[in-house]
Amino acid sequence: MSADPFLILSAILFTIGCVGVLTRRNAIVVFMCVELMLNASNLALVTFARVHGNLDGQVAAFFVMVVAAAEVVVGLAIIITIFRTRRSASVDDASLLKY
Amino acid sequence: MIAFWLLAPLMVLAALGILFVRKAVHAALLLAFVMIGLAILYLVQDAPFLFSVQIIVYTGAILMLFLFVVMLVGVDASDSLVETIRGQRVLALILGVLFGATVVIALSQVTIGTVTGLDAANKNGNVEGVAQLLFTKYVFAFEVTSALLITAAVGAMVLAHRERLIPKPSQTDLARRRMADYAAYGKHPGNLPGPGTYARHNAVDTPALLPDGSASDASVSRVLAARGNVRQAPELATDVEALLHDEEVTADER
Numbered sequence: 001m002s003a004d005p006f007l008i009l010s011a012i013l014f015t016i017g018c019v020g021v022l023t024r025r026n027a028i029v030v031f032m033c034v035e036l037m038l039n040a041s042n043l044a045l046v047t048f049a050r051v052h053g054n055l056d057g058q059v060a061a062f063f064v065m066v067v068a069a070a071e072v073v074v075g076l077a078i079i080i081t082i083f084r085t086r087r088s089a090s091v092d093d094a095s096l097l098k099y
Numbered sequence: 100m101i102a103f104w105l106l107a108p109l110m111v112l113a114a115l116g117i118l119f120v121r122k123a124v125h126a127a128l129l130l131a132f133v134m135i136g137l138a139i140l141y142l143v144q145d146a147p148f149l150f151s152v153q154i155i156v157y158t159g160a161i162l163m164l165f166l167f168v169v170m171l172v173g174v175d176a177s178d179s180l181v182e183t184i185r186g187q188r189v190l191a192l193i194l195g196v197l198f199g200a201t202v203v204i205a206l207s208q209v210t211i212g213t214v215t216g217l218d219a220a221n222k223n224g225n226v227e228g229v230a231q232l233l234f235t236k237y238v239f240a241f242e243v244t245s246a247l248l249i250t251a252a253v254g255a256m257v258l259a260h261r262e263r264l265i266p267k268p269s270q271t272d273l274a275r276r277r278m279a280d281y282a283a284y285g286k287h288p289g290n291l292p293g294p295g296t297y298a299r300h301n302a303v304d305t306p307a308l309l310p311d312g313s314a315s316d317a318s319v320s321r322v323l324a325a326r327g328n329v330r331q332a333p334e335l336a337t338d339v340e341a342l343l344h345d346e347e348v349t350a351d352e353r
Contacts, residue, residue, distance in 0.1 A: 001100050003214050006140065007206050009107045013133070015199030016114040022191035028123045028168060032130045035161065036114060039137050042149075050144050053215025055228045058146050059237055062229065065149075065156050066244050070251035072161050076168045077258035084261075089172045092183045 006047040013040035027079045027089045031072070038068045102143050110136040123169045127162060134158050145217040148226045292318040305330050 013036060020033030042061040049057025083089050113132040120126050138153035220228050233241050268276070280286040292315055295307035304323050306314035319329050 001143075001214065003211050004206065005100075005103060005107070006144070007211075008203055009103075009110070009140075011202040011206060012111055012199060013114055015195050015202065016111070016118065018198060019191055019195035020118050022195065023118065023188050026123055028165065028172065029117070029126045032117060032123075032126055032165060035157075036117065036130065036133065039134060039157070042153075043137055043140060046141055046144050046146050046149060049146070050217055051211055051214050053217060053220055055217070055220050055225075055232050056236075058149055058225075058229055059232045061146075061149055062152065062233070063237075063240060063244065065152055067247065069156055069161060070247050072164060073251045073255045074258070076164055077255040080168060080171060081258050083172050 003047050003051045007044055010040045010043040010047065013037075013043070025090050025092055027082070027091050027094075028076075030091060031075055031079070035068065035072070038064055100143075102139060106136045106139060123172075124166070127165045127169060130165075131158050131162050134162065145221055146225065148229050294318050300330070302330075304328055 017033045017035075017037035017040060020036065021030050024030050024033065042064050045057040045061040045064070047057075049055060049061075079089060082094050086093055088094075110133050113129040113136075116129045117126045117133075120129065134153060134157045138150050138158070141147075141153055142150040217225075222228075223231075277286075277288045281288045292307050294301070294303045295305045295314075295318060297305065304319060306316070306329060307318035309315050314329075314331065316324070323329050
């Protein structure tokens with residue numbers, strides 16, 4: 001079972017996540033795309049763990065999951081706070097610092 | 100490897116779907132599919148611990164959190180199609196395709212070497228192996244993680260908490276405000292009208308009719324109207340003729 005297909009799938013998912021962050025305007029969907037990128041990198045970590053024959057990659061993927069959980073909690077709380085004050089979840093509407 | 104070739108195209112399709120669906124809920128469901136697919140790929144790659152963590156933490160906790168926020172933020176959170184920066188979408192797409200092509204070409208040009216496999220590392224079980232690393236080599240990072248989690252929990256609490264700056268309006272205040280609204284711009288001080296009650300329809304999505312036969316906007320929930328789920332009054336009568344006809348037929352048969 002070669003490692004290349006897994007890595008290429010990981011690269012494709014990461015790219016889709018990137019494009020999603022750049023194109024979508026809804027803050028929640030942008031956040032989901034960030035999660036997609038994190039997951040794609042996790043797949044690469046797990047694959048490399050198998051290539052190298054040790055579990056360090058899996059431990060790294062585990063830490064990524066922990067950090068992602070913390071990030072989602074704070075990020076979604078920020079989105080809710082912005083929605084409460086500005087009545088919008090669009091990333092374009094939170095442009096107060098621009099002026 | 101069969102699992103990979105079955106799952107990978109579906110996962111890529113689902114991920115592409117996230118880019119194109121209009122509603123955040125659909126994006127969340129597609130993301131759930133991608134995450135479960137990834138969990139199965141972890142299982143294929145001898146990582147049963149990460150398989151269960153992926154299911155529990157990602158599809159169980161994080162996606163439920165996403166769905167909660169979609170529910171709180173509500174129906175009017177759909178994507179706006181206005182481009183703030185002109186040509187941003189096209190540029191982002193070109194950049195993304197270029198980036199993806201670069202990474203895939205780079206990956207196909209490097210030799211990763213022979214796959215060692217995890218049989219030796221998983222000799223005492225995968226969970227035991229991960230635990231051994233986690234509590235020896237990475238024990239400091241593991242401890243720091245707890246500080247991160249506590250900070251995140253407190254941060255979320257602080258962000259979601261709302262301090263009441265003004266006292267809660269009492270019933271007297273509400274009544275006074277209602278009458279003030281009535282005096283200022285003629286807003287009806289009483290209850291909103293209920294939904295329409297007809298012979299065969301009395302659900303909350305059927306608007307009540309005003310004396311002139313038009314539907315009353317105030318009689319259906321604002322949320323239903325925003326979702327476009329309100330039944331139009333004329334539609335309620337479209338099947339009446341067919342029904343009458345049916346009754347005539349049965350009467351004739353009798």
